[in-house]
Amino acid sequence: MDLESELRQAMAEQVAGTTAPASLVADVKRRHRRRKARIHAAAGAAAATVAALALVPTYQSFRATPAGNPGTARTADGGPTLEQPERPPAPGSSASPSAKGEPRAGASSRPEAHPSAGRSADGPRKPGPGGVVDGLPGWITYIPDGLTAAGPCTVTGGAERETTTCKWRGSAGWLEIAMVKGSGLTGPRDLMKSPGLPGHTSVRGAPALTADRPGSGRQISWLARPGVGVTVSAGGSVETRLMRVAEGVRP
Amino acid sequence: MEFVAARGDALLRTAALMCGARQDAEDVLQTALEKAYRHWGRIEPGSDPEPYVRRILVNLVISRSRRWKVLKEIHMARLPERxxxxxxxxxxxxxxxxxxxxxxxxxxxxxxxxxxxxxxxxxxxxxxxxxxxxxxxxxxxxxxxxxxxxxxxxxxxxxx
Missing domain, CATH: 1.10.10.10 (Winged helix-like DNA-binding domain superfamily/Winged helix DNA-binding domain)
Incomplete structure (x- = not known):
């Protein structure tokens, strides 16, 4: 007798009394059902997780604070509201130069402003320095409550350096946002109006400088992109919302 | 199901010899049969399903042995007593x-x-x-x- 035969005999003796249970088929079916249920549950959980991950940013974007408060953003004379210029003008209202497809003087190519109530009769402005941009520019997305536009945004300077300035005043203090476009801008220091040692911070990832303005208020300046700088100045209680306003400026 | 009724004992014995323990053998055999049941369509009609099931069984036993070996090495500070x-x-x-x-x-x-x-x-x-x-x-x-x-x-x- 050799090892192989002995091994065969040993294995036969080992499993001589081994028989499959009568419930084997039922057990297999039950295991199959359990597996299917587990897979469905896992798939449902994964789908719910993906849906939640996709919906949260969408919900957050809906919850984002709109530019200004419609209730407080009207000018004293009932002029234009501080609505976003991306919204189309109401039908029948006075047509703006941009709505007619004509170029606007002193303003960027983006649709930035609505006309004031009394300017439609003046017709489109002529190109050149010192123009006026009415209403709220589209690149400003947040204005604190309690402020009212001090007037339409103004555009000064020439082709080399053009500055668009918008101002608000109110019981909460004052706010001034200036966007400077020019090829000579090398950094936020070029935009600083205040003397003294500036503080360093960042606005949406861009390096920024902050400084206290002489007398009152604070300012923050940064280059939003090459050739485009922004300075936000604020006084009064609005000063505490300076960074929030700066984060909302998207030139 | 006729296949399980006809070949269940033989497959369980093979599983018991490969696993070494009756309980493990039953568990592995159930898993193998469930897997074969899930993919029964892969078996050509008229052909003997036993080689397919046996292959699943062997693979499961080998995989499980490897996994248990790793677990034993992790959990046992000293060699198990023989x-x-x-x-x-x-x-x-x-x-x-x-x-x-x-x-x-x-x-x-x-x-x-x-x-x-x-x-x-x-x-x-x-x-x-x-x-x-x-x-x-x-x-x-x-x-x-x-x-x-x-x-x-x-x-x-x-x-x-």
Missing amino acids: PAASPEHAVELRGTLMDELRRLGPRQRAVLVLRFWEDLSEAETAQALGCSVGTVKSQASRGLARLRERLGTNLAPLGR
């Missing part, structure tokens, strides 16, 4: 053979079970294991050699 072979047990050659068979690696054990219990040819064993015939030959040879070596003096009555 029962001391009594003089009476030593003379029971077949019992010793089975003990030594369980101590072989899962792949070598599967080769020996398929070759000497299922009486499969080398080619059929290679197909069940998903390896070459040469691998089956070498694994069977090494497995038998290891059994001979471990049995030591117990092989003397066999004249080897």
Whole structure:
């Protein structure tokens, strides 16, 4: 007798009394059902997780604070509201130069402003320095409550350096946002109006400088992109919302 | 289901020999049959499903043995105690053979079970294991050699 035969005999003796249970088929079916249920549950959980991950940013974007408060953003004379210029003008209202497809003087190519109530009769402005941009520019997305536009945004300077300035005043203090476009801008220091040692911070990832303005208020300046700088100045209680306003400026 | 009724005992015995424990064998066999049931469409109509099920069974046993080996290495700070072979047990050659068979690696054990219990040819064993015939030959040879070596003096009555 050799090892192989002995091994065969040993294995036969080992499993001589081994028989499959009568419930084997039922057990297999039950295991199959359990597996299917587990897979469905896992798939449902994964789908719910993906849906939640996709919906949260969408919900957050809906919850984002709109530019200004419609209730407080009207000018004293009932002029234009501080609505976003991306919204189309109401039908029948006075047509703006941009709505007619004509170029606007002193303003960027983006649709930035609505006309004031009394300017439609003046017709489109002529190109050149010192123009006026009415209403709220589209690149400003947040204005604190309690402020009212001090007037339409103004555009000064020439082709080399053009500055668009918008101002608000109110019981909460004052706010001034200036966007400077020019090829000579090398950094936020070029935009600083205040003397003294500036503080360093960042606005949406861009390096920024902050400084206290002489007398009152604070300012923050940064280059939003090459050739485009922004300075936000604020006084009064609005000063505490300076960074929030700066984060909302998207030139 | 007719297949399970007809071949359930044989498959359970094969699983028991490869696993070494009855409870493990039943669990592995149920898993293998469930897997085969899930993919029953892959079996050509009219062909014998047993090689397919046996291959699933062998793969499951080998995978499970590897996983348990890793778990044992992680959880056991010292080697597990082995029962001391009594003089009476030593003379029971077949019992010793089975003990030594369980101590072989899962792949070598599967080769020996398929070759000497299922009486499969080398080619059929290679197909069940998903390896070459040469691998089956070498694994069977090494497995038998290891059994001979471990049995030591117990092989003397066999004249080897």
